[in-house]
Amino acid sequence: MSKAKTALPDSIDAALALMQSGNYVADRALATVVFLALRMKRPLFFEGEAGVGKTEVAKVLAGALGRRLVRLQCYEGLDVSSALYEWNYAAQMIAIRIAEAEGSADRERLATDVFSEKFLVKRPLLEALSPDAAGAPVLLIDEIDRADEAFEAFLLEVLADFQVTIPELGTIKAATPPIVIITSNRTREIHDALKRRCLYHWIDYPNFAREIAILHARLPGASERLAREVVAFVQSLRREDLFKMPGVAETLDWASALVELGAKSLSPALVHDTVGVVLKYQDDIARLAEPKIEELLQRSRAELKAAE
Helix, strand or coil: CCHHHHCCCCCHHHHHHHHHHCCCCCCHHHHHHHHHHHHHCCCEEEECCCCCCHHHHHHHHHHHHCCCEEEEECCCCCCHHHHCEEECHHHHHHHHHHHHHCCCCCHHHHHHHHCCHHHEEECHHHHHHCCCCCCCCEEEEECHHHCCHHHHHHHHHHHHHCEEEECCCEEEECCCCCEEEEEECCCCCCCHHHHHCCEEEECCCCCHHHHHHHHHHHCCCCCHHHHHHHHHHHHHHCCCCCCCCCCHHHHHHHHHHHHHCCCCCCCHHHHHHHHHHHCCCHHHHHHCCHHHHHHHHHHHHHHHHHHC
């Protein structure tokens, strides 16, 4: 891989171009905070509604920079053994049994051997601290708000010095800190101590022009008319009192489904039949009875016409 493909951006414009090379349509504010995080070697903390592109930033950076993507998906009850490391106890027991059978069960030597690196199972955080010929990996800590506060506190230690201590092996420190992206859907507040260690950016729903650009970048097969009608309708939906607003991910999924159906434009019947692609809660779908679909279509088309 050439140096040009792996070099970190040297300006905000270069960061913007880097993200565009991965078909990520970023605004200048997002490109700025990405550039600063890369230059300052600081973790980047993204908050925003689900489906607005937070996780995608990490994927695009890994692809565009030619780095390995290491993903830690957070969930309630996530602990150190799942996030950092654990010992392969089954393999250790087999090694002990073999040593006993061969009559070479020197206790001190055996203890050193079974707690060596070949029996260590690396989990995402330790993987991200390990050296890589392609450069420091991109560490994605996804949906940190789903993890417990105790895990947050543990994460502070890792992010402070990019090192961990394994009692049997000693301290392992990253030669080069990984590029860290932390995301949160804000289902709960994240402690200030974690945010202070990061550069922060809120990713909002895109405006009409940017969402059209995103759709064209990710789904070039969609016609201009269909793309504009889909985005206008979804943006109208976001102004409704819904339990879960559709994100950009739903816009892309819906447009892709409509292209598969050979649709050229929206109709009330087509919206009714495919609404489960863009809305994922029955209460929200129930609000979109046919009169409401007609109303939203008329409103979105009027807005499109006014913008021309």
